Amino acid sequence: LIHVNILLFPEFETLDAFGPVEVLGHFPGCQLRYVSMQGSPVKSWQGFEVLTESVKGADLSGVLLVPGGQGTRPLVEEPEFIEALKEIAERSEYCLTVCTGSAMLAKTGLLNGRKATSNKIAFEWVRSVNTEVQWVNRARWVVDGKYYTSSGVSAGIDMTLGFLADQFGADTARKIAEGIEYIWNSDPEEDRFAK
Amino acid sequence: LIHVNILLFPEFETLDAFGPVEVLGHFPGCQLRYVSMQGSPVKSWQGFEVLTESVKGADLSGVLLVPGGQGTRPLVEEPEFIEALKEIAERSEYCLTVCTGSAMLAKTGLLNGRKATSNKIAFEWVRSVNTEVQWVNRARWVVDGKYYTSSGVSAGIDMTLGFLADQFGADTARKIAEGIEYIWNSDPEEDRFAK
Numbered sequence: 001l002i003h004v005n006i007l008l009f010p011e012f013e014t015l016d017a018f019g020p021v022e023v024l025g026h027f028p029g030c031q032l033r034y035v036s037m038q039g040s041p042v043k044s045w046q047g048f049e050v051l052t053e054s055v056k057g058a059d060l061s062g063v064l065l066v067p068g069g070q071g072t073r074p075l076v077e078e079p080e081f082i083e084a085l086k087e088i089a090e091r092s093e094y095c096l097t098v099c100t101g102s103a104m105l106a107k108t109g110l111l112n113g114r115k116a117t118s119n120k121i122a123f124e125w126v127r128s129v130n131t132e133v134q135w136v137n138r139a140r141w142v143v144d145g146k147y148y149t150s151s152g153v154s155a156g157i158d159m160t161l162g163f164l165a166d167q168f169g170a171d172t173a174r175k176i177a178e179g180i181e182y183i184w185n186s187d188p189e190e191d192r193f194a195k
Numbered sequence: 196l197i198h199v200n201i202l203l204f205p206e207f208e209t210l211d212a213f214g215p216v217e218v219l220g221h222f223p224g225c226q227l228r229y230v231s232m233q234g235s236p237v238k239s240w241q242g243f244e245v246l247t248e249s250v251k252g253a254d255l256s257g258v259l260l261v262p263g264g265q266g267t268r269p270l271v272e273e274p275e276f277i278e279a280l281k282e283i284a285e286r287s288e289y290c291l292t293v294c295t296g297s298a299m300l301a302k303t304g305l306l307n308g309r310k311a312t313s314n315k316i317a318f319e320w321v322r323s324v325n326t327e328v329q330w331v332n333r334a335r336w337v338v339d340g341k342y343y344t345s346s347g348v349s350a351g352i353d354m355t356l357g358f359l360a361d362q363f364g365a366d367t368a369r370k371i372a373e374g375i376e377y378i379w380n381s382d383p384e385e386d387r388f389a390k
């Protein structure tokens with residue numbers, strides 16, 4: 001059994017969160033929890049609201065998934081949010097970010113000296129958030145220790161399949177991809193969106 | 196400006212709805228509404244709840260998006276739901292279904308004599324729901340009149356890009372795919388998941 005906490009915040013990018021959720025939901029024995037700092041309904045950038053549980057009191061063991069999106073821009077400037085994120089990420093067994101979710105994680109300092117990637121359109125902004133991270137431009141996703149960071153939006157699906165492959169074998173990932181009729185880009189170094 | 200109503204129901208498949216939502220949300224001037232028959236929070240098969248507006252009283256003009264998922268199995272047997280779906284689909288300017296969403300649409304009779312497709316794993320069940328539909332096994336998505344039907348889950352993303360390409364040109368679709376770092380399978384007839 002693996003527990004995954006999906007951290008939602010205002011203006012998160014829909015597919016950053018729900019691409020990985022789709023994949024993880026098809027892994028038997030994966031328990032998904034939808035959490036936010038306040039525990040109220042959270043509105044995505046695409047305008048729908050999702051009910052969430054507050055991180056306070058939630059069981060935060062297991063895997064943490066951090067999406068990106070427009071909402072990350074103001075949040076990297078909110079020390080209280082970043083401090084809380086740091087605490088949750090430190091407690092997680094694995095921490096996966098999608099798109100500009102890695103900018104928020106970088107702001108915590110936890111990626112210092114580590115390799116990481118992000119959305120290619122927002123890459124310069126993400127780099128500027130913390131230059132002590134070894135930002136990798138050409139990568140669909142990057143693994144460094146317990147941290148998985150992916151490129152933009154759809155890359156989160158590929159990374160999540162990669163994560164399951166690392167944990168449970170490539171066959172597990174391939175079967176899930178087949179089940180959801182997804183053409184898995186299984187090579188983390190192949191990145192046609194790199195500039 | 197295009198209005199899109201996303202029809203949610205208990206146990207809908209996450210990516211069936213939110214893959215297309217991701218794509219549509221990046222089209223400037225696209226207004227998304229999240230509706231359900233009851234207007235209460237709706238829980239996806241992957242366990243999160245989304246706030247919705249009731250179809251009663253909602254402006255149902257424009258495009259209707261119908262996801263699939265486990266929830267379609269009981270719903271094809273609920274005449275009241277199917278009758279309401281028929282009414283909404285008839286009023287729509289375009290009606291897009293993903294995965295087994297086409298089984299529910301087929302049950303309304305609106306696809307009779309038309310070409311349509313669905314998830315390849317559930318194909319025999321979908322066919323059995325209404326044999327008067329010209330079910331196409333090998334297709335990423337199928338267009339017949341105002342009806343767009345796609346194969347399983349991820350195919351909904353390809354179909355939605357295809358829909359935008361038909362309406363606003365292939366460049367529009369390509370730019371959105373690039374922005375979300377999605378490798379668009381732009382040929383509706385290429386279907387590696389067909390049996």
